[in-house]
Amino acid sequence: MQPLLTVNDLTMDFGGIRAVDRVDLRLRPGEIVALIGPNGAGKTTLFNCLTGLHRPTGGDLVLAPPGRPQRNLNGLPPHRITAAGLARTFQNIRLFPHMTVLENVMVGRHCRTTSKVFGAIFRPEATVREERETVGMSLALLERIGLAEQADEWAANLPYGAQRRLEIARALATEPLLLLLDEPAAGMNPQETQELDALITSLRDDGLAILLIEHDMKLVMRLSDHIVVMDYGRKIAEGTPEEIRRHPAVIRAYLGEEEYGA
Amino acid sequence: MTPAPEKTAMPTGKDIRQALLTGFWFMFLTFPLLVIKVHPIEQTVTWRWANMLWVGGLSAAVALACRLVAAHRAAGGERRRQEPDRAIAAPSQAFFLTPSRLVPLLAAVGLFFLVFPLLFSTYQVNIMTTALMYVVLGLGLNIVVGFAGLLDLGYVAFYAVGAYTYGLLHLHFGLGFWTALPIGGLLGALFGVLLGFPVLRLRGDYLAIVTLGFGEIIRLVLENWGDFSQGPSGIANIARPGLFGIEMSLETSLVYQYYLTIAMALLTIFVVNRLRNSRIGRAWFALREDDIACQAMGINKTAIKLTAFALGATWAAMAGVLFAAKTTFINPASFTFLESAIILCIVVLGGMGSIVGVVAAALILMLLPEYLRAVAEYRMLVFGAVLVLMMIVQPQGLIPRVRRTYTGSH
Ligand SMILES: Nc1ncnc2c1ncn2[C@@H]1O[C@H](COP(=O)(O)OP(=O)(O)O)[C@@H](O)[C@H]1O
């Protein structure tokens, strides 16, 4: 199958520091790819490049949505990339704390809706319908991640794990083709991680491609179809979870001898 | 919920020391303003030591009260810490939010404003008209500062744009109020975008400084470009708002302007409320809360910022047209930074993003000095003190923004 996202030779320099060094990446629809590596390896920076928050120093990003012409994402601003079908969550939660849980998700609908200032003031039929759909879809997403009860709560008042899930719901509201999750299980208890596991699996089953940065190796090994390992900005290994588990460079750089060694 | 009696803190020695210190500090701060009075003509100086005692005593008392309240809160705060109440409606507000209380309250307020000119003198009506204009200005700035979180210190520039639009159009082309109003609004929006473009990349303090500069530039241009704006001498004899060409006595005209301003304020409330509860409004809030996440959610930051500047400026400019028609005379001295500061005060005091709060704050801040003559002289001092107090006691403003619920109603 043709890859949904193709990343070629992606490079990101910050002054003298090369945070991402000629990384290649491929993702197919319905595939979960995990991105692992020690802290400071450049994983988050790679995400920032993919989503337009950083403009990469070099390399190509090509998105090929099934049934539509492929497009080059190089140099697009973040909102255009989201509109093209890439949505993300953040390693340090970035919700809108003083908006309600539901409103947080509704913001995600922004790029799929159209009403403007005129619509806001005069509320023609089309705007009323659009608002109703926005509320309906957002509530449905909250239902899916189990936060429908707290829909009218301030986002800031949610417990930590729920905030992480809300970030996922907000990203899903943009109707992405590819979901980028930056350490979604960080700070979650085992039960919450379990639920996250189920959620990610069900999203994959819906045909979403998922790029996952995660330190919880159990979760990574169970979920991913393919694992990419980064260190010092470079891709040092990739393969199936089985292959990665045995890869000597990976064991050296990241996993630790006593835990995964033979 | 009533605290245990032993928890109602008694002032400790430290509290009293701190309060006295605060008192002295305020005496020192206000010394040049409140104590020394220079009479340049008689070349004498009056020392008003009584004022100093007042300031010292009052600020010490307030400081002591603040410390006691803080101590009291800390004692009973464990429970509250469970649910961070930073933006949650105050209990006083919850009381008024039930429809059975809200409807009569609104009706009473509406009736009061409706019959106001019948009950009070033209002088009072005039003051109320001014206060209502600040309601419009406050709500307009609330779009920029409260909704979108863009600290704009040059808001008065757009007020000036509106006033001069009407003044100049009337002077050169004899255009009337009703023609100038939409033109002023449009020009205001245009200037909003013009200011918006250069400051798109700026945030926080930097944005505040540049907008402050912009406000001053507009005023200085009006002051110095005599051929265009008639300089500091201003434009006089601007026509009052007309009503189908009916001749009106001055008194009737003032009452008419009062109702006009009420209509304008109501329109502003209506529009700003609709904007807030819309796709655009949510995008503004998102921008205010976290501009990186906002972009990542597919919001075009540039477009949404420019929209905020343009819409905020539109209201300021329309209020400016109204102002020119009301005073019939405008000059650059009406559009100083102080004016921007007062409008910002209204927004911050009322509660950023809160419509009811801004309306209330505008009325309070504009009317209070008129009726408390003693305060009027030290208006800015009182404004400042009130703001500082507010930040300590209730940082989210007089009447914080209410959260909109979607699930409870159906
Ligand atoms: N905006 C930035 N400016 C300068 N250096 C940065 C910036 N963002 C990230 N870096 C550097 O890039 C490297 C990779 O960081 P990051 O992508 O956050 O790692 P990871 O997510 O894998 O832990 C780090 O050395 C970090 O200091």
Ligand SMILES: [Mg+2]
């Ligand atoms: Mg990271």
